[in-house]
Amino acid sequence: MSEPAVRWDSPTDAGRRRLRPADDDDLRLADFRARVRAAGERWVTDRQDGLAAVLAEAAAGDPELAELARVGGSLLEDFLDGFRRQAGADQALALHRDLAGDLIHGRDVAPEVLAGLASRYLIAVVRFPDAGRGRPALHEAAGTGVLKTRRDNAVVLLVPDVDADRTARITKQLTQCLAGKGWLALAERPKEEIADGYAEAADVMRLVVAGRRPGGAYRISDVLVEYAVTSHERVTENLAAVIKPLRAHGVLWETLTVLIDADYNRNKAARDLFIHRSTLDYRLQRIASITGFDPTSGRGAQVLTAAMIADAVATVS
Structure with missing residues (x-):
């Protein structure tokens, strides 16, 4: 005669567990689980739909187990559907060797990958005078989930x-990584417009570098004058032509550059050049003679600054 089936009961108040004979419900559930395992061994597809029906069939007409199978099967179908969706997204993501590069250039991205991205992104273009500097620190400062690539x-x-x-917070952290020796150009866009945001940030970077701006973080609102100067090719060419003759006079070119950096404060410019104020005034007269615009007048200062920007943008580009 076979031994009666037994099961572990729940812990007693004393913290010990005891054996007791299995009742009919225990045996019914064990038989049901065995039929479920057998159905699983016969399952030959990786599709999750239909699992609820298979589990209900394993219930063998038992209404209570059939309801358990229906509810549990539906939950299992939902779980596996979510798992497959994420696995598919992860697989598609792995195929992108440069997802950030595809996004910033507007190239096609698999729908499941796009669906898995955040709804909105901060696009940060970072440039150091030393190209190899600071990259690990930048990634850490940007936080988790960051996509990265290199361009220009x-x-x-x-x-x-x-x-x-x-x-x-991230802008502050990234700016700290620069330590005053690099530039950070920023834009924000929904994920569908990342390419447009990158184009804006890249323009900001180009204008910041061309305009000899000090290291720091910049947005399009910080370079509106430079953007206006360079937004029309014909205007840019004409402005660059104004300043071009000055390139043949290295001392005068340096003088105008230092004057612009000093925000047209002639006393400061003279100190920065280590020359007497009268020497500076003489050089400014020569700049006016060569270019046709007097750097000591408001109008002349505006045109010459714009011309320097146009020339620098052409050089950087």
């Missing part, structure tokens, strides 16, 4: 899920 001697970071507070 700059690091491009796509930072997900931006909001006002997080943007301010």
Whole structure:
């Protein structure tokens, strides 16, 4: 005669577990689980739909187990569907050797990959005078989930899920990584417009470098004058032509550059050049004679600054 089936009961108050004979419900559930395992061994597809029906069949007409199979099977179908979707997205993502590069250039991205991205991104273009400097620190400062690539001697970071507070914090952290020796150009866009945001940030970077701006973080609002100067090719060419004759006079070119950097403060420019103020005034007269615009007048200063920007943009480009 076979031994009666037994099961572990729940822990007693004393913290010990005891054996007791299995009742009919225990045996019914064990038999049901055995039929479920057998059905699993016969399952020959990786599709999750239909699992609820298979499990209900294993219930063998038992209404209570059939309801358990229906509910449990539906939950299992949902779980496996979510798992497959994420696995598919991960596989598609792995095929992208440079997802950030595809996004910033507007190339096609698999729908399941696009669906898995954050709804909005901070696009950060970072450039150091030393091209190899600071990359690990930048990635750490940007936080988790960041997509990264390199373009035109700059690091491009796509930072997900931006909001006002997080943007301010990340901008501060990235700026600290620069340590005053690099530039950070920023834009924000929904994931569908990342390419447009990158184009804006790249323009900001180009204008910041061309305009001899000090290291720091910049947005399009910080370079509106430079952007206006360079937005029309014919205007840019004409402005560059104004300043071109000055390139043959190295001392005068340096003088105008230092004057612009000093925000047209002639006393400061003279100190920075280590020359007497009268010497500076003489050089400025020669600049006016060569270019046709007097750097000591408001109008002349505006045109010459714009001309220097146009020339620098052409050189950088």
